[in-house]
Amino acid sequence: MKTVIIFDHPYTSTASENVPHQRSFLAAIYKQVITQLKAENSEVDLIDLHADHFDPVMSAEDLSNWRRGVPINAQVEDYQNRLLDADQIILMFPIWWEVMPAMMKGFLDKVYAKGCLYQAGSMQTKLVRQPKIKVITTMGTPSWIYRWVIGAPLLKALFRGTFLKTKLFHFKWYSFSQVEKKSLAQRQRLIQGFKL
Known part of the structure; x- marks a missing residue:
């Protein structure tokens, strides 16, 4: 099985150690x-957006290519080809202001593009392997407030507005909330106990 991980955090996927102001709970996850995927003999392909210096901004030229169903640039085309080969896609990012950061939003805008990864009109995905979509997030907002007061906007944008719309039905969301309020030992237990 091939898993493509799209990782979005300014400190990159390498920030898993407990170094103040250079650490990311997301990177530790x-x-x-x-570790889990390798134990399952899964092939892993990492797209680390910040390490790759991905540009999330959609320029006028980018939009022109997008509308014509042409890959925006060589990096985007490479990402698209890697996703086409995936049995499982894992998106990892922090939730900022209740939704995904700009880098992940730009990735979806530019990479999951009509004519390239889904058919215009029918909205049918071109990801013929029907990959499992898994989303792993961290956030400061308490989970119950995010879901029941704010209305879980991320689920609406990603599951309903993106993947369900393009007929990708296998979706699972793993959320870690208020990890900054937990002790180091509590965070370590969360990490060690996490299973996809």
């Missing part, structure tokens, strides 16, 4: 995910 990534490290645990990699």
